[in-house]
Amino acid sequence: MEERIKQYAETIKEKGVSKSNKRKALNLIRYAEDFVIWHKDQTVVEECQRIISKWLNDMGLELKPSKTRITHTMDGFEFLGFNIRQYKVGKNQSKQGFKTIIKPSKEKISEHYEQLSLVIDRHKAAPQEALIRQLKPIIRGWCNYHKTVCSQEVFSKIDYMLWNKLRRWGYRRHPKKSKTWVNSKYWGTIGEDNWMFKTFEGNHLPKHAKTEIVRHKKIQDTRSPYDGDLIYWSTRMRKYPEMTTQKGKLLERQKGFEVTVR
Structure with missing residues (x-):
């Protein structure tokens, strides 16, 4: 095609x-x-x-x-769960007069939050640790898929929605306790963040907004994972079947330049 x-x-x-x-x-x-x-x-x-x-x-x-x-790119379109749209900007920001912004689509944001909400609703009487164990892989998987685009604002929005949902979860479990008591039981401080959903033992729920945004590197047109170029693929992926993880990380830091010491 x-x-x-x-x-x-x-x-x-x-x-x-x-x-x-x-x-x-x-x-x-x-x-x-x-x-x-x-x-x-x-x-x-x-x-x-x-x-x-x-x-x-x-x-x-x-x-x-x-x-x-x-459709016109200025109106935007959905592709693979992302919203892709171009916005007009001044010539001093872009010679082309526009910039392209890629974000998670509204549909995928809604689906993700609904999935998290469903898990919480199904664990109304479960221990906090069990709830964290169920939510953690869902959050990490979704963030890993969307971390290569402009997702920071979306990540923060979902964290806020999830925070409200979890607070209601806690209040329903202890209707005779004050909100302050419930908050102190289910939330704690990690680093500079005072609102981490965590157990007394320290097991905590990762926040979407803590995910590092890593821009996607386009694969060179002539490249194939089977071309035998260990340095290129290990630099790009860190992991490669014929390269150790330690050496892959070293090559990434050296930006592909391999140094042999004799």
Whole structure:
């Protein structure tokens, strides 16, 4: 599919533009059966939709209308659980006159909070430690997936919602106790944070906002995990089947430069 779109790109009529630059100007990003295409000319995007529809029809498949739409990047779109949108900015902020912001989608935020709420509701009478044990992997998994984009504000918002939910959980368990008593029983201080949901033994619930934002590094076009370049993949991933974890971390710190001491 990608190559069919790139072949079409070469036929686009645009004066003074080489075929290679035409191919670069028409972008297609695909993950499994989900994909997004963008180009500065809407008619080009519409033609791509027609080409892909025909390509799929030849295999007995079709585009799902409910998941297919054409939109402007300034309006934004959803892809793989993220909201991708461009915003106008001054020329001193960006030579292009806009910047691209990627955030977790509202749908995925809602789904995540509902999942956390369901776990809490199912553990109304369970010990605090058991509740933490159930919530912890859900929070870490969601944060790890979304930590490569602009998620800090979203992480803080979810923490606030979760804090309110957990406080209600605590108040319902001890209706005859004061809120101050309940707060001191289920929350404590770790470092400079006075509102950590934690047990007396120190087992605590991680906060979304404590997750470090790590920008995604695009894989070079010519790279493959099977190309045998241990230094490149260990620098990128830290972990690689043919490289020890310790050496992978060392290569990352050295930005890929390997030093041999004799």
